[in-house]
Amino acid sequence: MKLNLKNPIVFLDLETTGINVATDRIVEFAAIKINLDGSEETQRYVINPEMHIPKKTSEIHGFYDEDVKDSPTFKEVARKVAKFIEGCDLGGYNSNKFDIPLLAEEFIRAGVDIEMKKRKFVDVQTIFHKKEKRTLEAAYKFYCEKDLKDAHSAEADTRATYEVLKAQLDKYPDLKNDIDYLAEFSSYNKHADFAGRLVFDEDGDECINFGKHKGRKVKDVLDSDPGYYGWIMQGDFPLYTKKVITNIKLRAFNK
Incomplete structure (x- = not known):
């Protein structure tokens, strides 16, 4: 099912040094922009987080300190990322609780003043949990009838997230193909910040x-x-x- 869009929407996924929104940093950024005509644009960066990547984290996403030491910092790519998502709503998997809050932190550190709260946020994980309550791999298998290869690769996870949302719209007649509705449905609370404080x-x-x-x-x-x-x-x-x-x-x- 083609998404019914009022604005372009960017599906994004971050691989990071850890899961603390306030202190951890981005190691990989990947995004797919869906334009109003259905065309797609992609953006991906491997990023030097300027801090040590714990071994347990590296074993999950495959990025070690040596792999990113010559990569650009987020500050060096921040304006390109901001331009890519300008005027767009945002979507992701667990993005309301993790990816978007952490991205907002990185923009502030980089000194890039970007308004995040005026956008609509569609969290595919929340929709999935309200309907089925499982993982991205299970969601991809359940909705798309495919095995998710290269799980925890930001690029693979991002595309899988986009495909799962389209399949959710096909499966549930009561799920409106409208970004305002999906943003409301995939949010548990009306947060004034991203962390829920x-x-x-x-x-x-x-x-x-x-x-x-x-x-x-x-x-x-x-x-x-x-x-x-x-x-x-x-x-x-x-x-x-x-x-x-x-x-x-x-x-x-x-x-």
Whole structure:
């Protein structure tokens, strides 16, 4: 089934040094852009993460320190990646919880100011888990009736993700071929950041989603507890979460 698109959509997959969104880095970036006319464009980079790749991680995706030492850093390719996804919605497998948040962190480190939250995000894993609850390999076998070769290769995983979504649309009549709907369906919560530390309430205001202030509006916490902002900025929180809280603080100051 051909996707019904309002904007081009980029399916992306990252291989990384680990699974910590705040501290780990990209080793491989691969993406497929589906244009409104159905044509495809691809982009792939092997990246020097500027940190050691743990052996257990290397054994999963096949990239060792020696393999990437002469590769460009993310900062060197960041603007090319940003241009590739400009004006596009984003899709992936577990992308809402991992790939997109980590990519946002890398853009901030690289000094590339790109608006991520205005896009629609379609997480194929979430759709799969709501319907079947299994892995990408199982999803590919179940929906596409094929064995996924080269699993944990970003390029193979990206294409498999795109094919699985199209097959899901064929299989489930109630699954609307509409990116707005798919983005809503593949999201569990309305996060104000990517890590889920901040969520929107019914009024559309950002609220704390953890700790002693959980459930309170960020603007109220910043007003009643002046030291909270400094604690967040100095803590081990994702850069994007810090950026959102800073924007809220500046918004209140400008008023």
